[in-house]
Amino acid sequence: MTKQFRIQTLNAISGAGLSRFPDDRYDVGGNVTDPDALLVRSAKLHDAPIPDSVLAIARAGAGTNNIPVDAMTQRGIPVFNTPGANANAVKELVLAGLFIASRNLIPAARFAHELTGDDAEIARAVEAGKKQFVGFELPGRTLGVIGLGAIGVQVANAALGLGLNVVGFDPGISVEHAWHLSAEVERAESMEEVFRRADILTVHVPLIESTRGLVSTQRIALMKETAVLLNFARAEIVDEAAVVAALDEGTLGGYVCDFPSTAVHKHPKCISLPHLGASTKEAERNCAVMAVDELRGFLEDGQVHNAVNFPEAVLPREPGTRRLVIVNQNVPNMVGQVSTLVAERGQNIANLLNRSRGDLAVTLVDVEGELGEDVLEQLRAIDGVLSARALEPAA
Ligand SMILES: NC(=O)c1ccc[n+]([C@@H]2O[C@H](COP(=O)([O-])OP(=O)(O)OC[C@H]3O[C@@H](n4cnc5c(N)ncnc54)[C@H](O)[C@@H]3O)[C@@H](O)[C@H]2O)c1
Ligand SMILES: O=C(O)[C@H](O)COP(=O)(O)O
Secondary structure: OOOOEEEEEOOOOOHHHHOOOOOOOEEEEOOOOOOOEEEEOOOOOOOOOOOOOOOEEEEOOOOOOOOOHHHHHHHOOOEEOOOOOOHHHHHHHHHHHHHHHHOOHHHHHHHHHHOOOOHHHHHHHHHHHHHHHOOOOOOOOEEEEEOOOHHHHHHHHHHHHOOOEEEEEOOOOOHHHHHHOOOOOEEOOOHHHHHHHOOEEEEOOOOOHHHOOOEOHHHHOOOOOOOEEEEOOOHHHEOHHHHHHHHHHOOOOEEEEOOOOOOOOOOOOEEEOOOOOOOOHHHHHHHHHHHHHHHHHHHHHOOEOOEOOOOOEOOOOOOOOEEEEEEEEOOOOHHHHHHHHHHHOOOOEEEEEEEEEOOEEEEEEEEOOOOOHHHHHHHHOOOOEEEEEEEOOOO
């Protein structure tokens, strides 16, 4: 039996999320063809053809740099992500990174793993060898945080609890995140100030053109020679060649990141983890649940919540009406043309919502009576309409 919606998953997505797609109406899986929506984690979609059937893409996670967002916007396809759903998991790994760096934990564990002999010999080797792993304590040191979004705020607040001084920089901090940021976090006047002052510096910005190579040769040169750089955001935010050069010259103390590469994974002053930031059961569940709910909201009701390229458009369904979901360019007279078209058919509009973001707008129109393919053809023919769908009556 053909089901109403088809979802193609391009990564392993938590069952706690997938089970929210009602079985009787959704076909879900990696082999689904002609999907209405794609559900991904880190799968790279830039070079993959996105089928014409796709109405929406959801990223069960934070970063959408693996998705051609601009091209999807041009096609009128919303790209959803799951803000904050994995922030605690990343915060915990960043804290682990702090301790890994301050107490030389990975080389120390490697040393212990390599010990040979009987217990007495091991005990002697431990006492002789441990001095090479002497670390430093965190209270009184300064943590610099670049990017105070869902993750940066949690890292900053938790670091205060460990006795660190925290200095942060985020010119675009949201009101929501500012509310959650402890007043004890000092606001830096510039990014450079953070680089200069930090004993440990951590970056929590998205990978976009303006953040690519943000940790550059020039900025690393501002850092203390003993400073440690943490990168649990994206590899490309850091100029790896510049980091390796500074580590080799002794002008940077260490680099801990979530992104192994040929440049860093074997470097004696680098610790890299295999992109584990969001890999907890809790984060995987949170992200999947949120992403599935976002997709269902859009497919079933035309609602847009947490899209990175679309305006928020949330309008409760009007019982008994059919809904037109129109994605259009944000130009004058779109709503006028849509409502005229409906009125000329002698149909009443029970409810209407028009929301815009940049060059794009979403128009939801709840209409009394039938809506056939003809009205959709007419809507799609309007200059500036990118897509139009009609949804069955709400219960
Ligand atoms: N390692 C992992 O597994 C993992 C997991 C989750 C997220 N991430 C990465 O971390 C990034 C941040 O996640 P988030 O949930 O905190 O996102 P978020 O959108 O809540 O926060 C990002 C913050 O960065 C700020 N920002 C952007 N450009 C900046 C700049 N040039 N200087 C200073 N601040 C700037 C924004 O204003 C925003 O407040 C994601 O985009 C993703 O790439 C990695
Ligand atoms: O941006 C994110 O949310 C993280 O990088 C997590 O990626 P993952 O879902 O592939 O673990």
